[in-house]
Amino acid sequence: MWVYVKHLERQVEVSRPDLQMAKYVFTQYGGPDGEFSAGWRYLTQMFAMPTGFAKAVLNDIGTEELAHLEIVGTIIHLLIQDASPEEMEKAGLGDHFAQHGHNLWFHDAAGVPWTATYLQSFDDPVTVLHENMAAEQKARSTYENLICLSNDKKLNETLSFLRQREVVHFQRFGETLDRVHELYNHRHVFYGP
Amino acid sequence: MANKPWVLDRGRRELLTQIHQWHFVATELTLFLDTHWDNREALRDYNEAVQRLHQAVEEYERRYGPLMAHGHSPSPYPWAWIEEPWPWQIGL
Numbered sequence: 671m672w673v674y675v676k677h678l679e680r681q682v683e684v685s686r687p688d689l690q691m692a693k694y695v696f697t698q699y700g701g702p703d704g705e706f707s708a709g710w711r712y713l714t715q716m717f718a719m720p721t722g723f724a725k726a727v728l729n730d731i732g733t734e735e736l737a738h739l740e741i742v743g744t745i746i747h748l749l750i751q752d753a754s755p756e757e758m759e760k761a762g763l764g765d766h767f768a769q770h771g772h773n774l775w776f777h778d779a780a781g782v783p784w785t786a787t788y789l790q791s792f793d794d795p796v797t798v799l800h801e802n803m804a805a806e807q808k809a810r811s812t813y814e815n816l817i818c819l820s821n822d823k824k825l826n827e828t829l830s831f832l833r834q835r836e837v838v839h840f841q842r843f844g845e846t847l848d849r850v851h852e853l854y855n856h857r858h859v860f861y862g863p
Numbered sequence: 864m865a866n867k868p869w870v871l872d873r874g875r876r877e878l879l880t881q882i883h884q885w886h887f888v889a890t891e892l893t894l895f896l897d898t899h900w901d902n903r904e905a906l907r908d909y910n911e912a913v914q915r916l917h918q919a920v921e922e923y924e925r926r927y928g929p930l931m932a933h934g935h936s937p938s939p940y941p942w943a944w945i946e947e948p949w950p951w952q953i954g955l
Binding site for chain 2 (some may be wrong): 673674675676677678679680681682683723726727730731734740743744747748751752838839842845846849
């Protein structure tokens with residue numbers, strides 16, 4: 671089960687409403703490499719992990735991703751909550767406003783709705799851990815692009831925090847993969863020192 | 864329809880920041896220990912972070928209300944869990 675704690679993982683601040691940035695940040699809410707994808711990818715894959723530590727890594731990182739989903743939701747909420755329909759339309763969020771008003775929905779920066787086909791789940795831990803390492807890198811790249819697009823220092827502090835968590839998660843998944851290979855006594859070498 | 868963010872008083876803000884900090888240390892060390900389960904130094908730091916987090920949460924809940932439903936504190940009357948601000952309403 672899960673327990674909700676009534677505070678964000680990290681406080682979110684933005685300097686000003688910014689609909690253009692909100693449109694871009696939507697991809698980390700409901701895009702292919704966003705936090706929703708990440709969280710439910712890991713929390714679904716964890717059932718077939720072969721050993722206690724691997725189950726823990728998938729569960730704990732998946733749980734942290736849900737906290738990141740809340741942070742990204744808060745960013746978008748703060749950026750768009752006071753916008754007029756005309757301002758939404760001008761920023762390319764007219765379609766979003768028609769269907770969801772000022773509230774959140776799972777779609778990417780171009781408005782493409784979230785789909786379960788963004789994810790994969792196997793009972794082979796080597797396969798899923800490679801997918802997860804790739805997922806963390808894709809999310810890191812996305813946050814770097816968002817930071818390039820934003821000139822709001824406060825927003826960028828939060829985006830940088832989320833970017834850094836992708837780096838840490840990548841590291842933990844890599845260690846998990848190494849230990850799973852040890853567990854199975856694999857001798858494959860996939861990468862050099 | 865201006866939605867002004869809730870501005871917390873200084874004491875509450877500082878306590879919340881402490882909770883964020885210890886919560887983050889505990890989260891980070893949880894992930895680290897998942898793949899380094901025999902690291903005594905990390906385990907010691909984890910246990911300290913959790914203790915400090917609980918202290919900060921206990922003080923926050925006593926002064927400002929629950930951070931978890933059926934969590935660490937009994938609820939005053941009326942039911943305090945529903946009180947605003949919720950996390951996404953807070954401005955610093």
